[in-house]
Amino acid sequence: xxxxxxxxxxxxxxxxxKYPIEETFALPSTKVGRKSRPNExxxxxxxxxxxxxxxxxxxxxxQSDIDNSPKGYDTIDHGAMQLTEYIQLDREKRTADLxxxxxxxxxxxxxTLSGNDQWSAAHADSDPIAxxxxxxxxxxxRPNVMVMGEEVWLKLQQHPKIVKAIHGNEGxxxxxxxxxxxxxxxxxxxxxxLARVNTAKKGQTAxxxxxxxxxxxxxxxxxxxxxxxxxTFGFTAEFGTRVAGKRPDPDIGLRGGVRVRVxxxxxxxxVAGQAAYFIQDAVA
Numbered sequence: 001x002x003x004x005x006x007x008x009x010x011x012x013x014x015x016x017x018k019y020p021i022e023e024t025f026a027l028p029s030t031k032v033g034r035k036s037r038p039n040e041x042x043x044x045x046x047x048x049x050x051x052x053x054x055x056x057x058x059x060x061x062x063q064s065d066i067d068n069s070p071k072g073y074d075t076i077d078h079g080a081m082q083l084t085e086y087i088q089l090d091r092e093k094r095t096a097d098l099x100x101x102x103x104x105x106x107x108x109x110x111x112t113l114s115g116n117d118q119w120s121a122a123h124a125d126s127d128p129i130a131x132x133x134x135x136x137x138x139x140x141x142r143p144n145v146m147v148m149g150e151e152v153w154l155k156l157q158q159h160p161k162i163v164k165a166i167h168g169n170e171g172x173x174x175x176x177x178x179x180x181x182x183x184x185x186x187x188x189x190x191x192x193x194l195a196r197v198n199t200a201k202k203g204q205t206a207x208x209x210x211x212x213x214x215x216x217x218x219x220x221x222x223x224x225x226x227x228x229x230x231x232t233f234g235f236t237a238e239f240g241t242r243v244a245g246k247r248p249d250p251d252i253g254l255r256g257g258v259r260v261r262v263x264x265x266x267x268x269x270x271v272a273g274q275a276a277y278f279i280q281d282a283v284a
Contacts, residue, residue: 002191003147004268006238007226016227018046052239056263057083062253083262092195093211095268100215102280104270110278118284119155129161135277141220144188149212152282153192214283219276233275239265
């Protein structure tokens with residue numbers, strides 16, 4: 001939600017307005033003569049359509065598990081919480097895949113680092129400050145948040161040029177906090193993705209991978225924007241509220257049981273790639 005804030009929609013199929021760049025940054029004449037009419041402008045916009053998708057999970061809980069649970073332990077609530085965590089992880093994975101996809105940004109709003117340009121204390125020539133400030137300048141609307149995976153953050157927070165800029169020392173050793181980096185680049189927030197996911201198929205040996213890749217994103221986030229008003233890098237359309245419920249099922253085991261279901265109807269969208277800057281392969 002920190003990367004693509006939720007905005008409510010009134011139906012599963014919804015529309016949103018896409019405004020041309022030339023009109024967003026146009027400078028019409030506003031001078032009015034003593035007896036003349038003010039100049040008229042005709043704002044145009046493209047009506048885009050999309051649709052929320054349903055995401056949900058269900059768990060069958062045998063009545064014997066409920067009856068034999070330890071005192072103070074609510075088996076049904078625990079099941080609902082576990083399902084919610086799975087749904088949140090799936091949403092985080094979808095969001096990371098969307099915003100860390102270079103194809104979603106215009107050519108002037110992305111760069112790929114390689115070799116000695118990648119951020120690392122071992123690469124003396126790498127310059128994350130220059131890379132980030134270039135991105136802030138390139139975006140048509142100045143980004144106010146920076147998003148990265150933990151692999152990027154662990155190297156950025158120890159990079160000599162970042163440490164030197166914040167602490168005023170030589171930068172040979174040291175570490176900085178997210179709030180300090182946010183202040184350095186005049187950002188509202190630095191978001192670091194920590195989640196991991198098992199990419200192996202069921203029954204295979206677990207293969208744990210990071211959800212967020214080795215990239216960095218600068219984006220203009222407007223939490224007040226919706227499908228009709230406001231300019232923002234992206235948002236999540238949400239239809240209704242999260243579904244959470246339970247119902248008896250006599251076909252679970254010998255004594256029946258309870259089915260717990262949790263879900264939501266959402267759609268993650270990037271609506272203004274020009275209001276962002278994507279740094280691909282920020283670290284090796």
